[in-house]
Amino acid sequence: MSNLKKNILYFTLFLSFLLLGLLVSRVQANNAELTLATNGLSTSAKEITTLNKVPIKQLLAYVDQNYAKEKVQIQLTNKTENSQILVWSNFDLTKLPIEKGRFLTKSDFDGIIPFALYTKYSSADVEEIQGNPYILYDNRYISVVGSLREGYQKDNYYITTGLHQTTNKNFLNDYTLVIDGLSQKQYSSIAHHIGGKVKQPRFIQKIMQDRQQPVYLFALAVFSILVGLVVATLLGIGTRRANKNTELRDSLFQSLQTNIVIRFGGFTLVLAGLALIISHYFFYFSQISQYVWLLVILLVILNINFSMIVLPKSTTKKVNKGLDIK
Known part of the structure; x- marks a missing residue:
């Protein structure tokens, strides 16, 4: 040859x-x-709807007590302001791509001070104080710990909630509740606890239909x-x-x-x-x-x-x- x-x-x-x-x-x-489209959730995440005025703190306490061994993430999207998402998790979150700073960790949810994460396209009321960005939420400033990469063009911004944080005082019926990391039986147990129903989130339905x-x-x-x-x-x-x-x-x-x-x-x-x-x-x-x-x-x-x-x-x-x- x-x-x-x-x-x-x-x-x-x-x-x-x-x-x-x-x-x-x-x-x-x-x-x-797919990760970006689902806001860092897996396609097995479930939405639980309820019309009852159940405090967010009650849900967090129930999940923390019964599913401490599972890796659970909860996202609560404000029905009035869709770009505002309250987040809770019992483990470090790393799925969404960070451009600057860091993503949210377990200690952020366990503490008493809430933290925030946003993008350059965010609709949040962001102000800089002494060179550090803050988000105005409920007449108080929330410290921003990181920003998502430029390619993430959603206007969402994330604020932590937890058992000891003031962001847990609102009611579940004012939010779209999505939970990730549990089995179908466990989702049903949570739905029964708060008097709600389990269904697949609409954005995941669309992704699974479009994505072949x-x-x-x-x-x-x-x-x-x-x-x-x-x-x-x-x-x-x-x-x-x-x-x-x-x-x-x-x-x-x-x-x-x-x-x-x-x-x-x-x-x-x-x-x-x-x-x-x-x-x-x-x-x-x-x-x-x-x-x-x-x-x-x-x-x-x-x-x-x-x-x-x-x-x-x-x-x-x-x-x-x-x-x-x-």
């Missing part, structure tokens, strides 16, 4: 690695968009793997044929073939590393480890395929009976 053909095949192999990077990037971007996992993503993954296998096969066949013409005994021939397999493995590793760097730099990656694992699996498959073709099946096979090396 000529060097030109080999270079073309290696370049094709490199493109298959990049294609795999594009696949992972697209999947992670879809997941990130693109078939092309799966096709892209299969195609990139097939391309890699075809290239490895062609390289293996070409190398095998070329080396069969060498006048070497079995032991030397096997050593040559083994050396070629090792070099192929090293070179494909270099190509994969280069593709990893380029993909990470140009594509969206929230978890680079996912791409690394896919590359490792693909490299193992390619090298096994190449080795099975190139390496001789038996060390006793004669390559050239006419040459005698002592």
Whole structure:
């Protein structure tokens, strides 16, 4: 096989690695968009409606007492001002992308002082005092601990609530209540406690209807793997044929073939590393480890395929009976 053909095949192999990077990037971007669309909640979150004047504090006390071992997040969207969301959680929240500062932690909900989080598009009444942003809420200033990234273009702003915070004094019927992190049975228990009903949030219904996992993503993954296998096969066949013409005994021939397999493995590793760097730099990656694992699996498959073709099946096979090396 000529060097030109080999270079073309290696370049094709490199493109298959990049294609795999594009696949992972697209999947992670879809997941990130879903997270943004659901305000940091999972698609298993449930809305509980009630017409009863149940204090927020009563709900928090019930959840804290009965589901302390679960990772629960509660979001209360003000029905009068839809962009205002009260948040409570019994664990650190990290899902939404932060541009500056930090997201809300468990200690923010356990303390007596409420904190806020907003975006540059927020409709909140934000004022700066001595260089620090504050949100005016219920005639008092709430300290802002962070802002969401610029790409998050909703006008929502988040204020903590908790068992010991003044933001817990309002009533549930004035809010749209969404809870995340529990089972269907547990949601039903909460609904029974506050005299409400469980249903799927409207925004999650819309997302699940609109969001279809693109078939092309799966096709892209299969195609990139097939391309890699075809290239490895062609390289293996070409190398095998070329080396069969060498006048070497079995032991030397096997050593040559083994050396070629090792070099192929090293070179494909270099190509994969280069593709990893380029993909990470140009594509969206929230978890680079996912791409690394896919590359490792693909490299193992390619090298096994190449080795099975190139390496001789038996060390006793004669390559050239006419040459005698002592």
